[in-house]
Amino acid sequence: MSLANRDLITTDDLSNQEIEAVFALADEMSGSMKEQSNLCQGKIMASLFFEPSTRTRLSFETAMHRLGGGVISVVEMENTSLAKGESIADMARVVGSYADIIVIRHPWEGAAKVVANYADVPVINAGDGGHEHPTQTLCDLYTLKKERRTLEGLKIALWGDLKYGRTVHSLAYALAKFGANIHFRPSPGLEMPKHVIRKLTTEYAGILEKYGNLKEGGEEGLFPLDAIYITPSGPHQLANIPSVGIQIELEKGVDALYVTRLQKERLEPAAEGKESEKSYPVVDKKLLKEKGFRETIVMHPLPRVDELAYEIDADPRSMYFKQAARGVPIRMALIALLLGAKEVDIPQGKGMAFTQKRDYPVYKRDTGVRCLNKNCVSKQETETRYIKPVFQIVANDPLTLRCIYCEHEIHPQYIASSKWHQGIVEKKRYYSANSFMLGRIQPENLIIFGSEDEALARGFKPGKRAF
Numbered sequence: 363m364s365l366a367n368r369d370l371i372t373t374d375d376l377s378n379q380e381i382e383a384v385f386a387l388a389d390e391m392s393g394s395m396k397e398q399s400n401l402c403q404g405k406i407m408a409s410l411f412f413e414p415s416t417r418t419r420l421s422f423e424t425a426m427h428r429l430g431g432g433v434i435s436v437v438e439m440e441n442t443s444l445a446k447g448e449s450i451a452d453m454a455r456v457v458g459s460y461a462d463i464i465v466i467r468h469p470w471e472g473a474a475k476v477v478a479n480y481a482d483v484p485v486i487n488a489g490d491g492g493h494e495h496p497t498q499t500l501c502d503l504y505t506l507k508k509e510r511r512t513l514e515g516l517k518i519a520l521w522g523d524l525k526y527g528r529t530v531h532s533l534a535y536a537l538a539k540f541g542a543n544i545h546f547r548p549s550p551g552l553e554m555p556k557h558v559i560r561k562l563t564t565e566y567a568g569i570l571e572k573y574g575n576l577k578e579g580g581e582e583g584l585f586p587l588d589a590i591y592i593t594p595s596g597p598h599q600l601a602n603i604p605s606v607g608i609q610i611e612l613e614k615g616v617d618a619l620y621v622t623r624l625q626k627e628r629l630e631p632a633a634e635g636k637e638s639e640k641s642y643p644v645v646d647k648k649l650l651k652e653k654g655f656r657e658t659i660v661m662h663p664l665p666r667v668d669e670l671a672y673e674i675d676a677d678p679r680s681m682y683f684k685q686a687a688r689g690v691p692i693r694m695a696l697i698a699l700l701l702g703a704k705e706v707d708i709p710q711g712k713g714m715a716f717t718q719k720r721d722y723p724v725y726k727r728d729t730g731v732r733c734l735n736k737n738c739v740s741k742q743e744t745e746t747r748y749i750k751p752v753f754q755i756v757a758n759d760p761l762t763l764r765c766i767y768c769e770h771e772i773h774p775q776y777i778a779s780s781k782w783h784q785g786i787v788e789k790k791r792y793y794s795a796n797s798f799m800l801g802r803i804q805p806e807n808l809i810i811f812g813s814e815d816e817a818l819a820r821g822f823k824p825g826k827r828a829f
């Protein structure tokens with residue numbers, strides 16, 4: 363089977379079998395580096411990095427060189443026409459006409475998706491703001507598989523900045539997809555975003571358990587956290603047990619600790635120096651001596667700052683430098699597959715039990731509903747010229763729209779139906795989105811207003827019964 367011309371924007375763009383195929387090819391390539399040196403001869407990779415990067419950019423570029431291909435690169439926005447006000451769509455069209463594959467890192471969430479929409483060549487997301495970083499996840503999963511053989515049933519703790527860390531978002535989806543259980547140990551105020559939790563519990567077989575921070579006897583536990591249990595066939599056995607359950611569960615042993623640094627560059631200016639920074643959890647020798655961590659491998663996408671003590675570098679459980687080194691064969695395999703230089707055998711029909719794809723209704727009327735995430739690509743001045751807001755309606759109680767670019771959620775308050783008034787002005791009524799009227803309107807007829815003023819400006823009057 364061929365993966366030629368596919369994009370990799372989110373973890374979900376690859377099935378479990380395709381991910382396994384990337385790993386198999388990475389294994390094969392790392393055992394025969396020299397033999398790969400003509401595989402992508404004559405091909406060019408554009409490496410567009412509009413945010414700092416060491417590992418991701420250099421491992422992608424190394425990978426392409428090792429495959430015999432050429433690399434053109436940009437490392438600062440200031441040096442491109444984006445600084446002159448060019449849109450990323452125009453840049454994508456042009457770069458796509460020079461290169462055979464594009465790798466992009468950008469601070470705006472959803473930017474890689476826009477590039478993929480406009481470039482005629484495969485596009486790889488090397489990190490889009492705080493949204494996703496799927497190729498880091500490939501390196502992480504590859505490491506987990508190498509160290510623990512299987513992913514199903516593993517207990518993985520995600521540690522640190524779960525709010526802005528894009529690597530943990532992509533990784534959480536992938537772990538869920540492969541049936542691993544996820545424990546969250548965020549720094550206070552940097553919890554996993556609600557939209558990520560929603561996806562884990564609706565599109566994957568995840569069940570969220572909320573736990574307290576007390577061990578039996580009232581002593582403070584290690585993990586003041588929640589957990590997602592992946593259960594394809596019914597509730598996890600720990601469901602509904604009291605909050606001490608997680609501490610007991612953790613003492614039985616965690617398979618991996620995935621540590622992340624505080625994403626300082628993404629913090630709201632007011633949040634800097636606050637609680638999240640002061641009480642950021644640290645992994646050190648002492649922690650690894652705890653009962654639950656004796657067999658635990660320690661992972662980190664790097665760069666580290668203070669959250670990972672240098673004293674554990676020599677510990678055989680520390681995996682972060684191996685993780686980074688594995689970036690080259692993984693990215694070689696991925697580039698070769700997306701360029702069609704390699705094909706793979708993909709066993710059909712196995713391994714999808716942990717995902718349950720939803721076909722959510724799409725909302726694309728321009729009625730003043732906007733994404734509220736200021737880092738979303740759809741909110742940027744240069745991009746609003748051509749990007750129209752588009753949302754998935756992911757829940758009705760309360761009405762919840764998911765931006766298709768950055769995946770942040772909004773809860774608009776006013777609705778109407780396009781069907782009922784049939785163009786008759788007197789019949790144009792709007793209602794509260796929290797009223798029973800929402801259930802009466804078919805998704806294809808639903809009009810959602812960004813504000814009450816928007817509804818009034820469009821000639822709708824308040825409906826009598828539904829406020």
Ligand code: NCD
Binds near residue numbers: 498663665
């Ligand atoms: C990560 C990133 O850029 O998101 N780094 C990486 O790609 N290895 C993690 C980080 O910057 O903290």
